[in-house]
Every structure is written in C-alpha cells, then in structure tokens.
Amino acid sequence: MNLSLVDPFVLAQEYPDTLTEKLSSGHATCLSFNHKGDYLASGRVDGTVVIFDIETNGVARKLQGHTRQIQSLSWSRDGRYLLTSSQDWKCILWDLKDGSRIRTVRFEAPVYIAELHPFNHLLFVASLFEDQPVLVDVSSTKPIKRILPSAPLRPQAPSGEEVDPAVAAKQAAQDAKHSTCVTIFTAFGNHIIAGTSKGWINIIETQTCTTIHSMRLCNGVVILLRLASNGRDLLVNSSDRVIRTVLMPDLSQLGIDLEPSAIKLHVEHKFQDVVNRLSWNHVTFSSTGEFVTATTFMNPDIYVWERSHGSLVKILEGPREELGVVEWHPSRPMVVACGLETGCIYTWSIVSPQKWSALAPDFGEVEENVEYMEAEDEFDVHPAEQVHQRRLDQEDEEPDAVTLDMVKGDGDADGVEPFAMPVLMDIEDSDSGEDVVAVGPGTMRRKTPGAGREGVNGDAEKPAANGSSRGTTRSRRR
Amino acid sequence: MDRVNPQPRRRDPRTQSPAESSSDELAAGSDHDEAERRRASWTLQKGITPLRPQKTGRLYSDSESPDELAVDADEYWRSSRKRNHRRSPSPIARPSIHDDLSQGGSDDLAGDDVTGSDENRASDADNWTDRSATPLAPPPPPKPEHLNYKEKFVMHGHLRGVSTVQFSPDCSMIASAGADATVRVWDTASGRLIHVFEGHLSGISTLAWAPSGDWIATGSDDKTIRFWNVNTLKAHTKVFDGHHNYVYQVAFAPKGNILVSGSYDEAVFMWDVRRAQVMRSLPAHSDPVAGIDVVFDGTLIASCALDGLIRIWDTHSGQCLRTLVMEDNPPATCVKFSPNGKYVLAWTLDGCIRMWSYVESRVLKTFQGHVNNKYSLSGCFGTYGPRDVIYNPPLCFAVSGSEDGSIIFWDIVSKQILQRLKGHSDAVLCVHTGTLRGKRMVVSCGADKTVRLWEEVNENDTGHDDDEFGDATPTPESHSQKSTPVHDADGDDAMTDVSAVPSTAATPAEDVTMT
Numbered sequence: 001m002n003l004s005l006v007d008p009f010v011l012a013q014e015y016p017d018t019l020t021e022k023l024s025s026g027h028a029t030c031l032s033f034n035h036k037g038d039y040l041a042s043g044r045v046d047g048t049v050v051i052f053d054i055e056t057n058g059v060a061r062k063l064q065g066h067t068r069q070i071q072s073l074s075w076s077r078d079g080r081y082l083l084t085s086s087q088d089w090k091c092i093l094w095d096l097k098d099g100s101r102i103r104t105v106r107f108e109a110p111v112y113i114a115e116l117h118p119f120n121h122l123l124f125v126a127s128l129f130e131d132q133p134v135l136v137d138v139s140s141t142k143p144i145k146r147i148l149p150s151a152p153l154r155p156q157a158p159s160g161e162e163v164d165p166a167v168a169a170k171q172a173a174q175d176a177k178h179s180t181c182v183t184i185f186t187a188f189g190n191h192i193i194a195g196t197s198k199g200w201i202n203i204i205e206t207q208t209c210t211t212i213h214s215m216r217l218c219n220g221v222v223i224l225l226r227l228a229s230n231g232r233d234l235l236v237n238s239s240d241r242v243i244r245t246v247l248m249p250d251l252s253q254l255g256i257d258l259e260p261s262a263i264k265l266h267v268e269h270k271f272q273d274v275v276n277r278l279s280w281n282h283v284t285f286s287s288t289g290e291f292v293t294a295t296t297f298m299n300p301d302i303y304v305w306e307r308s309h310g311s312l313v314k315i316l317e318g319p320r321e322e323l324g325v326v327e328w329h330p331s332r333p334m335v336v337a338c339g340l341e342t343g344c345i346y347t348w349s350i351v352s353p354q355k356w357s358a359l360a361p362d363f364g365e366v367e368e369n370v371e372y373m374e375a376e377d378e379f380d381v382h383p384a385e386q387v388h389q390r391r392l393d394q395e396d397e398e399p400d401a402v403t404l405d406m407v408k409g410d411g412d413a414d415g416v417e418p419f420a421m422p423v424l425m426d427i428e429d430s431d432s433g434e435d436v437v438a439v440g441p442g443t444m445r446r447k448t449p450g451a452g453r454e455g456v457n458g459d460a461e462k463p464a465a466n467g468s469s470r471g472t473t474r475s476r477r478r
Numbered sequence: 479m480d481r482v483n484p485q486p487r488r489r490d491p492r493t494q495s496p497a498e499s500s501s502d503e504l505a506a507g508s509d510h511d512e513a514e515r516r517r518a519s520w521t522l523q524k525g526i527t528p529l530r531p532q533k534t535g536r537l538y539s540d541s542e543s544p545d546e547l548a549v550d551a552d553e554y555w556r557s558s559r560k561r562n563h564r565r566s567p568s569p570i571a572r573p574s575i576h577d578d579l580s581q582g583g584s585d586d587l588a589g590d591d592v593t594g595s596d597e598n599r600a601s602d603a604d605n606w607t608d609r610s611a612t613p614l615a616p617p618p619p620p621k622p623e624h625l626n627y628k629e630k631f632v633m634h635g636h637l638r639g640v641s642t643v644q645f646s647p648d649c650s651m652i653a654s655a656g657a658d659a660t661v662r663v664w665d666t667a668s669g670r671l672i673h674v675f676e677g678h679l680s681g682i683s684t685l686a687w688a689p690s691g692d693w694i695a696t697g698s699d700d701k702t703i704r705f706w707n708v709n710t711l712k713a714h715t716k717v718f719d720g721h722h723n724y725v726y727q728v729a730f731a732p733k734g735n736i737l738v739s740g741s742y743d744e745a746v747f748m749w750d751v752r753r754a755q756v757m758r759s760l761p762a763h764s765d766p767v768a769g770i771d772v773v774f775d776g777t778l779i780a781s782c783a784l785d786g787l788i789r790i791w792d793t794h795s796g797q798c799l800r801t802l803v804m805e806d807n808p809p810a811t812c813v814k815f816s817p818n819g820k821y822v823l824a825w826t827l828d829g830c831i832r833m834w835s836y837v838e839s840r841v842l843k844t845f846q847g848h849v850n851n852k853y854s855l856s857g858c859f860g861t862y863g864p865r866d867v868i869y870n871p872p873l874c875f876a877v878s879g880s881e882d883g884s885i886i887f888w889d890i891v892s893k894q895i896l897q898r899l900k901g902h903s904d905a906v907l908c909v910h911t912g913t914l915r916g917k918r919m920v921v922s923c924g925a926d927k928t929v930r931l932w933e934e935v936n937e938n939d940t941g942h943d944d945d946e947f948g949d950a951t952p953t954p955e956s957h958s959q960k961s962t963p964v965h966d967a968d969g970d971d972a973m974t975d976v977s978a979v980p981s982t983a984a985t986p987a988e989d990v991t992m993t
Contacts (some may be wrong), residue, residue: 053735058735058750397842398891399821402816402861403872422690
C-alpha cells in the first residue's frame with residue numbers, strides 16, 4: 001500500500017548503496033531468503049539454524065538438530081518448509097509452523113549443497129563431498145535416494161559400429177574422474193543442472209535421472225550454480241576466477257519445440273577482476289536478474305555488475321572482514337552477506353532521507369525558487385458555515401473502501417497458499433549468551449567459506465571457554 | 479419505473495484508483511471525451527467486454543462540456559444526469575452510478591423493475607465468474623437504506639467505564655478493557671464471561687488482538703503495554719515498558735511481529751513483539767498521540783494526535799510519507815484504515831468523522847450526526863447488504879459511538895445514517911464489527927460499564943420509513959447505487975475482508991477525557 005506514497009526516485013534505485021544493519025546470532029556461514037522476502041534463514045557453524053525476521057531484524061525461530069556447520073538452506077515456495085544440509089552428513093527438512101523436523105536424511109558423506117524441488121517440498125537434490133549426487137524423495141518416512149550421473153554425456157556411437165574397447169576404457173576412466181560439486185533444479189523442477197569438478201555443466205532429467213545435455217564451460221571446478229528468478233539465466237562461479245552468466249534454453253519446451261540435441265548453453269558475460277586476479281567466494285543474481293553480485297576472496301568488498309553491458313556498477317563496502325555468502329533480497333534492492341571472521345550478517349540497502357514536506361502538508365519541496373502566484377480569491381472571506389456546507393456538498397464521490405487493488409507481480413499470483421510463521425514470544429529465552437565473540441583481528445584466513453576447518457574453529461569457542469578439552473566435548477555438547 | 483442501470487458488470491479490482499475517480503468534477507471535459515465515453519458504454523452494453531475499467535471508472539468524473547463550469551455543482555449533476563439518461567434509453571452496462579440519480583428518490587422497494595435484466599445478470603455472472611451466481615438472485619433487492627442491528631447481549635462485569643472492545647480475529651471471543659484496569663474476555667456466542675485478566679496498575683485505554691488470536695495486548699495509564707495469552711490465560715512475563723506517559727492506543731502489524739503504540743508522551747513506538755523491545759521510535763507528534771492503525775498489508779502506519787495532525791508512516795523505513803490536517807486543527811482522537819487500505823477514517827473533536835484519501839491529502843467524506851467533543855471515540859468500517867448481490871462499489875458503512883449513548887452507522891458513499899442504535903446509557907466509547915458464523919455483529923462498550931453485542935437481523939423485517947435518515951445532507955449520489963445490484967462471485971467475502979483487518983479499538987480510560 002505504500003508504493004503510491006514513496007518517492008519514485010527511491011523506488012527506481014535498483015541496487016543498494018549503504019551498509020544499514022548488522023544482524024548477529026552466533027557465527028553464520030550461510031544465508032537464504034524465503035521467496036516472499038520477509039524471513040532470512042542463516043546457518044551457523046555450530047549447526048543451529050537461525051531465522052531472522054527482516055522487518056524487525058530480530059530472531060524469529062531457532063532450529064536445533066545439526067551438530068556441525070550448516071552448508072546450505074533451501075526454502076519451499078510457500079515458506080513453510082526449510083531444508084538444511086550440514087557437514088554432519090545429514091539433511092533435515094523442517095516444518096516452520098512448529099519448528100519440528102519432518103524428515104532427517106543421512107548420507108555417507110558431508111553434504112555440499114541440498115536444494116528443494118521448486119514445487120515439491122518432499123523432493124530434493126543433494127551434492128555430496130566426494131560422492132555421487134543424489135535425488136532424494138522423502139515423501140515417505142524412508143527416503144528414496146537415486147544417484148545422479150556425474151559423467152558428461154558422450155556423443156552416441158553410430159549404431160552398428162563397434163566401439164573400440166581401448167577407447168571405451170579410456171572414456172570410462174575419464175568419466176570416473178568427474179565428480180559433481182553442485183546440483184540445482186531448474187525453474188519448474190523438471191531438470192537438474194549439475195556442475196562438475198572438471199568444469200562441465202550437465203543437464204539431467206529429473207524424471208529419469210539421465211543426462212540429456214553436457215557442456216564444458218571452463219577448466220576449473222564449478223563451485224556454485226544459481227538460477228535467476230526468470231529461470232533462464234544461469235550464474236556459474238568456478239575456481240578459474242571467472243563468473244559466467246549463461247543463457248539457458250527454455251527447458252520446459254523440451255519435447256515440444258526443443259530437442260535435447262538442440263540444447264545450447266550460451267555464455268553471456270564473464271565477470272572477472274583482471275588486475276587483481278581476485279577469486280570469488282560466493283555469487284548471486286539480483287532479484288530481477290539484472291545485476292550480478294559477488295563477494296571477493298581476501299577482500300571485504302562486494303562487487304555489483306550489471307548485465308546489460310557487463311560493467312561493474314558498484315563496490316559495496318563497510319565491514320572490515322572478508323565476506324562469505326552473499327544473498328540478494330527477492331524483491332527489494334537489499335543485499336546481505338555474512339562475515340567470515342565474526343559470522344555477523346551485514347545488510348546493505350537504500351537509505352532515503354526524510355522528505356520534510358511530508359511532515360508539513362502546506363509546504364512543497366521545489367528545486368529552485370518559484371514566484372508565488374496569488375489566486376484571485378485567496379483572501380476572500382466566506383462565512384465559515386458556508387465554506388463548511390459547500391465542502392460537504394462537494395463530497396459526492398463513490399469511494400470503494402473494501403475492494404483490494406491487485407498488485408502487479410504479487411508473489412501469491414502463482415496460487416501458493418501463503419504461510420504465516422507463528423510469532424514466538426519467548427524466542428530470546430530459548431538460548432542466550434551463545435553468540436560467539438569476534439575473534440582477534442586479522443588472524444584467520446580461510447580458503448573457502450564452507451570449508452571444514454571453519455566449523456572446528458568456531459566450534460572450539462565454547463568448549464574451550466568451559467575449560468573442557470575440545471575434541472571430545474564438542475560432538476557431545478551439541 | 480425505468481431503471482437505467484441495473485446491468486451487472488464484473489467488478490474489476492483494478493477498476494479505479496482514487497486518483498482517477500477523483501479528478502475535479504468541475505474540470506472541463508471535452509465533447510470528444512463524452513462521445514468516446516458513450517461509445518465505450520455502448521460497447522459494454524453489447525456485452526462484448528466489461529473490461530476497460532479505466533474507461534468506465536472515469537465516467538462519472540468527466541464533465542460533459544466546459545460551459546458547465548458556470549453551473550452550480552449540485553444543479554449540474556442533476557441536469558447532466560438527466561441528459562445522459564435521455565441519450566441512452568436502454569440499460570447501460572457501465573456502473574454509472576450517476577445515471578439513476580435522477581430517479582433516486584423513488585427507487586425504494588423497487589425489486590420488480592430490475593428483474594428485466596435478470597437474465598442478463600445471470601448470464602453475465604456465469605461468463606465472468608467460475609461459479610455461477612447464487613441462485614437467490616430474483617428479485618434482487620435494491621441497496622438497503624438502513625441496517626437492522628438488534629441488541630443480543632448486554633455484558634455486565636466491568637466496575638468502571640469500558641474504554642475499548644474488540645472481536646478476536648475469528649470473532650469467537652470479545653475482549654474488553656476499561657478504567658477498572660481489567661481485561662475481560664467474553665464468549666461471542668453466549669455472551670458469557672470467559673476470563674478476567676488483572677495486572678495493570680491503572681485504567682486501560684486500548685487493546686488489540688494479535689492476528690493469531692493467541693494474545694491480547696493492552697495499553698494502560700500505568701505507561702506499560704502488557705500481553706495476555708488467551709489460551710493459557712496467563713500474562714506474558716515481559717512487560718513492554720518504555721513509554722513515559724499513558725499509552726493511548728496500540729495496533730498490531732498483520733503478521734503480529736510488530737506492535738505499534740501511541741502514547742500521551744507524544745511518541746509512536748514500534749515494538750518488536752518477540753523481544754518486547756522498542757525497535758523504532760517515530761518522531762511523530764507534538765501532542766499526545768491518540769490514534770494508531772496499521773494498514774492491512776503492514777506497509778503503512780497511521781497515527782493521529784491531539785495537535786490535529788494525521789500522519790502516514792512507512793513501516794519499513796520509519797519515515798513520514800504524508801501529513802493530513804484540517805485547517806482549524808481539531809484534535810484528532812482516532813484513526814482507522816479502510817479495509818482496502820486506501821482511505822483513513824479520522825475522528826476529531828469537532829464532532830466529525832472524516833474519511834481521507836491520504837494519497838491525495840483530501841477529505842472525501844465527512845460523517846456527522848454523532849456527539850463527540852470530549853472523549854476519544856473509536857469505531858470502524860463494515861460492510862452490509864445482501865451477501866448474494868454485489869454492489870459496485872461494495873456497500874460499506876462506517877460506525878462510531880456517540881457521547882449521547884447511541885451507535886451510528888453511516889453509508890460511506892451517501893453519508894446517510896443507516897441506523898442509530900440506542901441502548902447505552904452513557905457515551906459509547908468504542909465499536910467494533912465482526913462476523914461469526916455468517917452473522918454480522920457489532921460490539922460496543924461505553925462509559926455505562928457495559929459491553930453490548932448487536933447482531934444484524936434479517937432485512938426483510940425492516941420497516942421502510944425514511945424519516946430518520948434525513949439529517950446528513952443528501953448529495954446527489956445519495957441514492958446512487960441503490961439500483962445497481964451487480965453480481966459477483968467473490969462478494970460474500972466482503973465481510974471477511976473487513977473483519978480480517980486488524981482494527982484496534984481504543985479510547986482513553988474513563989477518567990481520562992479529552993478536554
């Protein structure tokens with residue numbers, strides 16, 4: 001309802017410019033907004049998941065169940081379910097209505113990233129550390145895991161022709177070297193996009209778990225894949241220090257207008273810092289997909305590029321520490337990122353000055369001096385009664401005080417039943433004093449935001465303070 | 479009787495922004511406009527498309543020709559409508575309200591003459607809605623001219639004046655609070671007392687149900703806001719302490735995570751409900767803040783103060799976006815957003831309730847007829863009329879108490895008094911509307927220490943005497959939509975809309991008067 005009143009220049013601003021808030025509850029390592037954008041989930045090194053209310057900047061819920069650092073968070077479309085993956089080899093699906101665990105799925109390895117199917121909260125993909133990625137169906141209490149292929153799709157040998165066994169063996173050996181680092185669903189969830197350690201992108205059909213297209217994108221490891229909100233733009237962060245935006249074909253047309261053989265992935269932009277050869281910790285699209293944002297390795301800066309020309313438009317500054325995960329609010333120009341050292345969550349947004357004319361209705365703000373033209377009847381004196389009566393007589397409109405205006409681009413348009421998270425009145429009492437104090441300045445440096453060392457270091461804080469020995473107590477305490 | 483305009487038109491929610499409909503009525507339109515307008519209406523009449531809401535929405539704000547500037551507004555409307563009417567002899571499909579004005583005076587008890595277009599209406603409803611119109615349609619009643627609320631329960635128990643009363647979000651309960659510093663929760667269906675919460679150290683001026691229905695927040699003259707759990711019947715351990723003076727009114731944001739409070743200390747606080755801490759203070763007013771409301775989607779906060787200013791705030795940024803004020807600054811004691819959030823209703827101590835379009839900073843309607851120069855009265859919006867008939871705009875009333883002990887309902891379009899309920903023996907301080915099991919209800923409380931529940935009874939029993947509706951000056955529109963019953967599938971949700979809006983009810987405790 002406020003859009004008609006807010007300064008259009010503020011609304012037109014597309015990316016944030018100022019550090020506005022610092023949220024802090026423990027040492028956060030990963031972040032995720034829900035689709036509506038009113039809650040921000042953060043995963044901590046101690047395995048706790050904290051959900052912040054963006055409107056109050058307070059903690060809305062805490063979820064305790066993991067024992068190691070949280071690796072990824074994935075919201076269901078309606079915002080009721082949250083999938084968390086952790087280095088404790090588990091994924092947990094939470095129901096935020098009461099904070100209960102719906103499913104707990106164990107794996108044979110730590111989980112890199114797990115992502116929920118966009119329309120089915122009982123289906124998710126998980127990419128595992130040095131293991132095959134899996135598609136997990138948790139619709140029953142016993143999870144059904146299906147292994148996804150990592151090897152790229154090879155061109156089919158023409159039928160009838162004998163395949164040279166030596167070549168086949170070589171290919172098999174090569175295929176075995178591929179391991180999938182990241183898997184995500186496409187916009188409709190019919191396909192899975194997987195990035196491998198050899199820089200390949202595989203498109204896998206969800207239904208059959210078969211690769212329908214493969215493409216070599218780069219030489220380095222694919223660290224992160226993200227889809228823009230339109231579902232057609234793919235953002236790839238790889239270890240070769242280049243961020244690529246890739247234009248995808250409309251996979252929903254597959255089998256109608258599009259043959260699997262005709263799929264082409266087209267690299268649109270390559271973002272890199274040629275001078276400093278920076279590598280990128282974490283990348284994200286803006287809400288509209290017009291901007292690409294990345295946190296930099298060894299630097300407290302966030303780079304913002306725009307995609308129409310591929311130019312750098314802004315470097316967000318503020319905190320003095322290196323930043324890990326960065327996320328863009330799903331509808332507002334607001335960026336959040338978590339610091340690697342302190343685990344604080346920083347938010348950047350737009351600060352608009354108070355328009356003083358809004359406080360004094362008789363005044364207006366002008367750019368330059370305006371000569372005041374006195375109206376003909378400005379100082380005419382009418383009897384008060386008459387003025388009042390005339391005013392009453394002029395009130396002859398037909399206001400509609402009930403009917404709601406449809407808001408364009410309303411999130412509920414796709415028929416999702418909105419879910420309202422209950423407001424917990426005793427959230428602060430649930431646990432207190434566990435916030436990890438910032439470690440000494442400039443002492444730590446980590447390779448990647450999600451690496452295992454961090455969890456150990458962060459975890460060590462409390463047991464050490466307790467005076468008990470580190471290694472033994474840690475696991476039991478959680 | 480020839481009904482010009484009974485043809486239904488599916489109400490498009492985007493139909494008209496206030497800006498469109500409010501263009502100066504005396505401003506000159508061109509003949510060209512008029513021609514186009516007629517063309518548009520003919521298109522509609524052929525049933526081709528009832529879209530183009532902009533077009534139709536503008537209809538009645540366009541003038542016919544520039545020379546009418548000279549004519550007195552009232553006169554002009556009558557004449558132009560007659561002309562309009564003559565030009566279009568058959569029912570026109572626009573919602574144009576004004577067309578039938580000329581016959582407005584004689585349209586009561588119409589019923590039959592509207593049936594001619596019944597097939598039209600039914601088919602149209604089928605075309606434009608998924609479910610067919612409710613088969614109750616024939617004979618579609620004209621717009622009711624009065625309401626028929628009857629007293630259902632009188633709830634005694636408060637020891638002193640009752641300053642505020644509110645239905646729970648599902649309307650199954652009623653909470654009331656007052657100068658005796660207690661909060662009483664009543665069962666709506668039986669009128670029985672469920673529980674008494676005690677804990678405040680002095681009179682309670684305001685209460686608000688949390689949108690979840692689990693908690694009641696109360697603001698008191700002991701400067702605190704307390705929370706009471708309706709399920710466990712216990713008080714919240716945390717007291718919302720921070721105001722330096724009497725808490726005057728509180729309101730919840732729709733998600734229940736933020737509580738906004740206005741106080742005698744001239745501040746507006748936004749509280750983080752979970753932490754029980756002030757998350758933001760709005761540098762609001764230079765006089766006691768008497769009224770607070772939050773719009774249905776939570777993006778705007780309205781506050782009003784005894785300095786006569788009504789301010790609209792952006793919840794997210796905490797900035798003032800608009801200030802509304804009447805020239806002679808009558809103290810503003812209560813403010814409420816309309817169910818769709820486009821307007822605010824503001825009570826002032828000059829005996830007026832004004833409905834503002836805050837986007838345009840303009841008063842749309844002034845409701846008079848009640849007595850208000852001492853207490854801060856409170857009321858709210860509600861809908862009326864048969865559920866199975868859709869009016870455009872939907873029938874909506876504003877209701878308020880009065881210091882003479884009556885409760886008054888105004889139609890927000892015609893400003894006419896729809897009903898004047900008598901029963902309270904002293905000032906009625908707070909009125910709230912709600913719906914339980916399809917029954918529209920109103921609950922009121924007053925300085926006579928009672929809480930009264932009123933229920934709408936079947937309109938068929940209503941006698942048709944118009945005598946008591948005379949006093950609010952009938953504008954040309956007064957009878958406007960009475961003959962435009964229009965079907966719409968979502969019509970029966972109208973009341974739900976209203977009750978879904980958290981409208982807090984609050985007035986000062988009995989011993990704090992506004993003089």
